[in-house]
Amino acid sequence: MFTKVRTRIAPSPTGMMHLGTARTAIYCWAVARHFGGEFLLRIEDTDRERSTPEATQVILDAMKWLNLDYDNKEVVYQMNRLPRYKEVVDQLLAKGLAYKCYATKEELDEMREAQKARGEKPRYDGRWRPENCVGKPIPEGVTPVIRFRNPDEGV
Incomplete structure (x- = not known):
């Protein structure tokens, strides 16, 4: 009846990490840990004009400073999923x-x-x-x- 809880935080690396993003990360982390679920970090790096490696590092450093460990120990980068998005877009266009x-x-x-x-x-x-x-x-x-x-x- 109850499925495993999976939460995530998905900040955009376009500048300094916002306090609201940190707050949301804490809530998502706490819910996942409370229910024995997973907490994931997904970087929304699809804004090619504004996303920077420095801003990504700020996010990673902030997560470490907040002591928010994410599961799989791997960050999910949206740009790595572009082939899947293209596939879905092609399906939507065709339909x-x-x-x-x-x-x-x-x-x-x-x-x-x-x-x-x-x-x-x-x-x-x-x-x-x-x-x-x-x-x-x-x-x-x-x-x-x-x-x-x-x-x-x-x-």
């Missing part, structure tokens, strides 16, 4: 549950500013949803992001 969006950061910023100026809540306008871009040429030099194909209506 029509996701789509490629070629909007640039500048276009999205402009869209959000215009929405705010009109008193609207900033949100993606669906410009690259499959039904909105039939016949639209794919811009050169823009690396797409993958967006979930959420329903237009409902919860």
Whole structure:
């Protein structure tokens, strides 16, 4: 009836470790230890622009200073799982549950500013949803992001 408890902390190595991250790590560690479960450390290093080895070391040092031992004695690095993520993304695209969006950061910023100026809540306008871009040429030099194909209506 009761399965083994497995908790984790997944900080992003983009700067100094935040006090809230340390607090969450302590809670997760304590729950895992209380129930005889596992506590894992997963480094969210997928932000290639901001993640640094120095910030990763700060996290490792902080965990040691807090005396929070993680199980398997191995840190899980998200970047090592990219092949699995690509596999899942390809499945989502093939099933029509996701789509490629070629909007640039500048276009999205402009869209959000215009929405705010009109008193609207900033949100993606669906410009690259499959039904909105039939016949639209794919811009050169823009690396797409993958967006979930959420329903237009409902919860």
